[in-house]
Amino acid sequence: MRLDGGKTISIFVCTIDPKCFPMQMKSYLRFLTLFFAATLGLVGCGPAADKSEKKTRIICTTGMVSDLVKQVVGNDAVVNHVIPSGLDPHTYKPTPQDVSEIMSADIVVYSGIGLEAKLEEILDNYGKQEGHTVFSLGAALPDSALIYVENGHSVDPHFWFDLELWSLATTQVEMQLSEQMPDFQAVFKERARQYKDSLQDLKGWAQTQLSQIPADQRVLVTVHDAFSYFGQSFEIEVRGLLGISPELDAGVQDVSSLVDFLVENEIRAVFVEESLPTRTMEAVVAGCQTYGHKVLLGEKLYADNVGAEGTPQDTYIGMVKHNIQTIVSALK
Ligand SMILES: [Zn+2]
Structure with a gap:
């Protein structure tokens, strides 16, 4: 499916401590981003592949975000993630392959509010490009629901362990993806509803166990x-x-x-x-x-x-x- 007139949404929350993010790393990420942006620009000048017959490609950062997106899109889009299971998203440094995957996706979804600290510059650059859509699940949550630490200077990014907030994130995924893939609006809404029902059941079960x-x-x-x-x-x-x-x-x-x-x-x-x-x-x-x-x-x-x-x-x-x-x- 082609994303005609796809609106660029760039939600970027920066909570990176400069001391934890050395200049060499910033230069490296900037180089990777510019390199792949330039490469894609050149590719764009040639005979464009016919995207109309292809499914929308959605790249997520973690497997958890990827799972949520899959619950909503089912088989109506191709969904992958870049940070492998077992690796820490706070410190994960993207590979050239990751940057390539992100820069060539139709839609990018990330957890945000500081979790994927070493990827945020790339995600921000991706969001600035015409026709690309990127959104963060955490950035759309109500501020009053977030937990602030370090005397209010940083937001705690681990919101997913509040099942109500994960349910709100489900609604956000449904709405954002319905906007980009309007033909699937009804089916996305129904899948999101079913998933949110499962989250309610999970919460009841968790309370009983605990x-x-x-x-x-x-x-x-x-x-x-x-x-x-x-x-x-x-x-x-x-x-x-x-x-x-x-x-x-x-x-x-x-x-x-x-x-x-x-x-x-x-x-x-x-x-x-x-x-x-x-x-x-x-x-x-x-x-x-x-x-x-x-x-x-x-x-x-x-x-x-x-x-x-x-x-x-x-x-x-x-x-x-x-x-x-x-x-x-x-x-x-
Ligand atoms: Zn953590």
Whole structure:
């Protein structure tokens, strides 16, 4: 399907700390973007391929965003994502192949509000090009629903663990894609409705499961601060060893204060994450043992991305179910 008169939508939220984004990296991304933009421009001068018979190509950043888009478009578009499962989206650096995929897509969808920090310059450049559509799920959420950290200077990008916000993101995907692919408006609306019903069912199931955890154990300790929306939604206290972006290693002071907290509150379990190293949390468990307090190192949680394709966690719903079962079985 051709995107005739496709409107360029560029929503860009920059929360990158310049210290975490060296100049060499910026120059490299600028070079890649300009190179591929120039290449596509040259291709555009030749005999254009007939796009009318082709399906719309949608490129997403993470597998989670890709899953949401697929729920709405079904087989009516070709949907792929660039950040592989198991890799951390906060620190993921795009390859030339990723840039090529993004620059040649009809529509690009990303999670945004600071999650894909190293990709945002490319996404911004893509959005400025005529006929390209790019939108961020997080940027369209009501500001009042977002959690601000660091004295209000940064927004926490992990909104997907509030199922109501994921449902709002579903509506946004449906509306944005219906605008770009108007022939499919009715079917997109129906699929989005069904998916939002599934999210409501998932929320009810999650609440029932989490109610098995005793009141004094309703504390979720993870490697980085990815679960604040989850905690707010399900009334569970959350503690992360690292901040909202896991770029820095935990210091001795961070480990020591977390050990004190776990011992004082007799918390029974802590959790590691699929896309992050486990060594710092292992140090926390060892630290608790020196005080005679045994802490279980729980199974890996999926924080910033879905699981590998073919696993039960390769969808958003599968990922949330895995996390809930893992948390409940360790803390109940
Ligand atoms: Zn994260």
